[in-house]
Amino acid sequence: xxxSKILKSLLFWPLLSSSLASGLNITQQQAINRNRTxxxxxxxxxxxxxxxxxxxxxxxxxxxxxxxMNLSTISYKTxxxxxxxxxxxxxxxxxxxxxxxxATHTFSNAPDLDIIIVPGGxxxxxxxxxxxxxxxxxxxxxxxxxxxxxxxxxxxxxxARSGLLNGKKATTNKSGWTWITxxxxxxxxxxxxxxxxxxxxWTSSGMASxxxxxxxxxxxxxxxxxxxxxxxxxxxxxxxxxPNWDPYGPxxxxxxxxxxxxxxxxxxxxxxxxxxxxxxxxxQR
Amino acid sequence: xxxSKILKSLLFWPLLSSSLASGLNITQQQAINRNRTxxxxxxxxxxxxxxxxxxxxxxxxxxxxxxxMNLSTISYKTxxxxxxxxxxxxxxxxxxxxxxxxATHTFSNAPDLDIIIVPGGxxxxxxxxxxxxxxxxxxxxxxxxxxxxxxxxxxxxxxARSGLLNGKKATTNKSGWTWITxxxxxxxxxxxxxxxxxxxxWTSSGMASxxxxxxxxxxxxxxxxxxxxxxxxxxxxxxxxxPNWDPYGPxxxxxxxxxxxxxxxxxxxxxxxxxxxxxxxxxQR
Numbered sequence: 001x002x003x004s005k006i007l008k009s010l011l012f013w014p015l016l017s018s019s020l021a022s023g024l025n026i027t028q029q030q031a032i033n034r035n036r037t038x039x040x041x042x043x044x045x046x047x048x049x050x051x052x053x054x055x056x057x058x059x060x061x062x063x064x065x066x067x068x069m070n071l072s073t074i075s076y077k078t079x080x081x082x083x084x085x086x087x088x089x090x091x092x093x094x095x096x097x098x099x100x101x102x103a104t105h106t107f108s109n110a111p112d113l114d115i116i117i118v119p120g121g122x123x124x125x126x127x128x129x130x131x132x133x134x135x136x137x138x139x140x141x142x143x144x145x146x147x148x149x150x151x152x153x154x155x156x157x158x159x160a161r162s163g164l165l166n167g168k169k170a171t172t173n174k175s176g177w178t179w180i181t182x183x184x185x186x187x188x189x190x191x192x193x194x195x196x197x198x199x200x201x202w203t204s205s206g207m208a209s210x211x212x213x214x215x216x217x218x219x220x221x222x223x224x225x226x227x228x229x230x231x232x233x234x235x236x237x238x239x240x241x242x243p244n245w246d247p248y249g250p251x252x253x254x255x256x257x258x259x260x261x262x263x264x265x266x267x268x269x270x271x272x273x274x275x276x277x278x279x280x281x282x283x284q285r
Numbered sequence: 286x287x288x289s290k291i292l293k294s295l296l297f298w299p300l301l302s303s304s305l306a307s308g309l310n311i312t313q314q315q316a317i318n319r320n321r322t323x324x325x326x327x328x329x330x331x332x333x334x335x336x337x338x339x340x341x342x343x344x345x346x347x348x349x350x351x352x353x354m355n356l357s358t359i360s361y362k363t364x365x366x367x368x369x370x371x372x373x374x375x376x377x378x379x380x381x382x383x384x385x386x387x388a389t390h391t392f393s394n395a396p397d398l399d400i401i402i403v404p405g406g407x408x409x410x411x412x413x414x415x416x417x418x419x420x421x422x423x424x425x426x427x428x429x430x431x432x433x434x435x436x437x438x439x440x441x442x443x444x445a446r447s448g449l450l451n452g453k454k455a456t457t458n459k460s461g462w463t464w465i466t467x468x469x470x471x472x473x474x475x476x477x478x479x480x481x482x483x484x485x486x487w488t489s490s491g492m493a494s495x496x497x498x499x500x501x502x503x504x505x506x507x508x509x510x511x512x513x514x515x516x517x518x519x520x521x522x523x524x525x526x527x528p529n530w531d532p533y534g535p536x537x538x539x540x541x542x543x544x545x546x547x548x549x550x551x552x553x554x555x556x557x558x559x560x561x562x563x564x565x566x567x568x569q570r
Contacts, residue, residue: 040382050346051520054339058383058492061335061368064382078466080387083346097325097349097356101340102365115407175519206521208496234460235336236491236533238525238550247554250520264325264553265523269532 013059026223033221039067041137043111043158044075044103047123050083051207052152053101056117056214062219062231067144075103076134107138112149120154120173121205128157136162150217151203152210159203160184172246173206174257191256192246205246217237218271229270238267249278288505311508318506322353326398328420328443329360329388332338332408335368336492337437338386341402341499347516359395360388361419370407392423399432405439405458405492413468421447435502436488437495444488446471456482458491458544459533460487476541477534479525490531500524523552 026034040060042053060071073206075081084098103109116139121237127135139162145150151159156172159165160183171193181189189198195204195213204213214235218228232239249257311319325345327338345356360366367550369383390396412420424447428434436444441457444450445468456478457465466474475481480489480498489498500522503513517524530550534542 006385012455042384049343050339051343054335054384058334058336061381061383063379068380068383073384095349095353096346097354098346099327099358100387100389102387120287133509157509174521206519208520208522211493219371219535233533234458234491235493236459240523248518251518251554264551266549266551267523268549269536 014210019116020052024223024225026225028167030221030223034067034223037070037162038114039070039072039112041072041110041117042104042116043116043118043155044073044081044101045121045127046082047085047121048081048083048101048119049153049155049207050098052119052121052155052210053207055149056152058216058235059211059214059228059231062235063222063227065231066227067222069259070111071101072105072110072113073101074138077106078103078148083121090285099158106205110138110142112145112257113142113152114141116146116148117150117152118155119152119210120156120231124154124157125179128161133161139164147200148217148221149201150213152213153202153204153206154180155205156180157183157257159201160187164201165203168201169196170201170203171196171205172203174252174254175206177249177252177254191254192249192258192261194240194243194246196243203239206248209240211237212240216241216243224270232270240265240267240271299420309508309510311510315506318485319352319508322355323399324355324397325400326357326359326390326395326404327401328423328440329358329366330374330408330412330420330427331367332406332411332469333366333368333386333404334363334406334438334440334492335383337404337406337440337495338402340493340496341435341437343520344496344499344503344513346424347520348507350516351512353455355396357390357398358386358388358534359390359392362391363388368406368426392419395423395427395445396428398427400435401427401431401433401530402435402437403440403443404437404495405441406563409439409442410464413446416445424449432485433506434486435498435553436486437493437498440466441465441488442468444486445472449486450488453486454481455486455488456490456531457462457488459531459537459539460491462534462537462539476539477529477531477543477546479528479531481528491533494525496522497525501526501528509555517555525550525552 080100081103082100084096133156143164153173154176156170157180165184165187167186169188169190171190194209202213202217204210222228247263250259286454329338365385367385369381428449438458441455441463442465443489450469450472450558452471454473454475456475479494488501489495507513532548535544
């Protein structure tokens, strides 16, 4: 396959694809994760937020070049799912343009999942205001067998409504704070956080923060050295790596957010394995 | 419409949706752009890069809440288009997982377009190595009538092969530099740039840089004050606003890239219109 041959050459494949080949400093569990097949499931719905899905998904796709994975996109029914509006409960938001993606599975026939990801979007408002609990039922049914559950932005509402956040730390979109956080019981809502991990549940703030959460999540899951950091620099994404950097709480007047906390974050390329002396000097943080 | 009512309330709709209502400091052309219907077309293909499409598309979607737009996703045929591999020229890359999106139009029946966007991905390699010129023919046929043509990452190859970059300034993905830049004639390839604008053609570096290019592009098109900057902070995206900040040239050993240029960029929330004194102090850059 010509394309994959070129890509492997571009990507220094032997250096990145195996912990053994490159002598990377990763844990035993990360080495195991690099060799087993991971089943990833995205919950999607009409009115999903594009960046909430396709931001983190860029990482998933890139890591699947190196580590075995399968991906399911799971919704009420298979086939087209529209980012632009939420029709399944009758609401319309039809001046808004957006792309459509495809659901491969339904909530009934989704395969076993190691990692479940729930994005936000107007569909969350729709389902919640319509008192639908279909997504919550799915999350409750799958939670015990899943290794990780990740919620993004308004999608954290579904995690809260399912009860799975009760007594746990979580965060969510700061512009939607007052709408989202009344859901759930005794949730320890972290008012200033780019993302929060509590056991097997990870939650992120507004849309773009999910890209940073996924960088950190995959970094812990596979190790950052090698494939993840190399592809981060191919993507030319400078991640916010401090989960406590969150100027958006004050911007959106989240109660309790500290307006004197730093608003700026210095971000840049991530460290790469040293390939030669001239390259290594330029990418240290 | 309950959802749109809630959203409008969340979004301070009256403040943001009209230049007149909010007294924004925008140009006459930006005011005109806010009131006319803009036709946006994304070129997509099997093997498109997810973030190249859905990163900039997040801005398009958000701006369409405020300013009239329509969106076409344009490919070889309508229906499912797969991010994960490129099949239309026979290659396979099937270990890679990825989402699928839907094409609404073909290269033959796409509507008139004001803004055309070309993403990258393995499909670019496939089409180029297969000597297909279908995308190049489409770009040449549509260029004169379009107001803007934007190329992202490896997708800039299609712009170069079409001849539309001849004699112009452009940039592209720094990890693919040596593969991409031989295409085109007398292109003034800018070795260190997050993005480059030359007349009606804008080009960006690797995937994530397209989000920054689109922030700047829409900022020039509609003005940043009001809707764009408000939604930037809702998305919780801290844009790189300096087109010359590009540490990825040195990281990827691009010939001529300056390894002593700054690697870190300080990014944070964008300025918002002053809503009250306590909020305004925290979001100044």
